[in-house]
Amino acid sequence: MLVRLVVGEDVISIISAYEPQVGLDKEIKRELWDNLGDLDTIPSDKKFFVGGDFNGHIDKEAVNYNSVYSEFGYGVRNESGEILLEFALAKKDEHLISYKKDDPN
Known part of the structure; x- marks a missing residue:
């Protein structure tokens, strides 16, 4: 929605x-x-x-996810929790560019 x-x-x-x-x-x-x-x-x-x-359960530990994780997790990380953390970490090169000159060709 x-x-x-x-x-x-x-x-x-x-x-x-x-x-x-x-x-x-x-x-x-x-x-x-x-x-x-x-x-x-x-x-x-x-x-x-x-x-x-x-x-998703994201676990109590922030192992490998310090930049997107806080201390509010619980339980044991499951597959859905892993996917959610990976989604939060996902950055494409395009997002790291602050200026891009269009190639006229």
């Missing part, structure tokens, strides 16, 4: 997602993550928030 709010001059997009239950076909789950991957098309000057139920 997508909700857009106009706050003054800003448009804020709020995305609510729900990962299918544990035990369902992995292709169905992959579809959610593929769709969330499309968030890369949102311009970097736009504000958006993603929330929902990802059926």
Whole structure:
């Protein structure tokens, strides 16, 4: 679900997602993550928030995820938690560029 709010001059997009239950076909789950991957098309000057139920446990330890993790995890990390952390870490080279000259060719 997508909700857009106009706050003054800003448009804020709020995305609510729900990962299918544990035990369902992995292709169905992959579809959610593929769709969330499309968030890369949102311009970097736009504000958006993603929330929902990802059926993921991210564990108490921040091993390998210090930049996207806080101390509020619990339990033992499961596959959905691993995917969620990888999604949070994902950075494409395009996002690391502050200026890019278009090639006329």
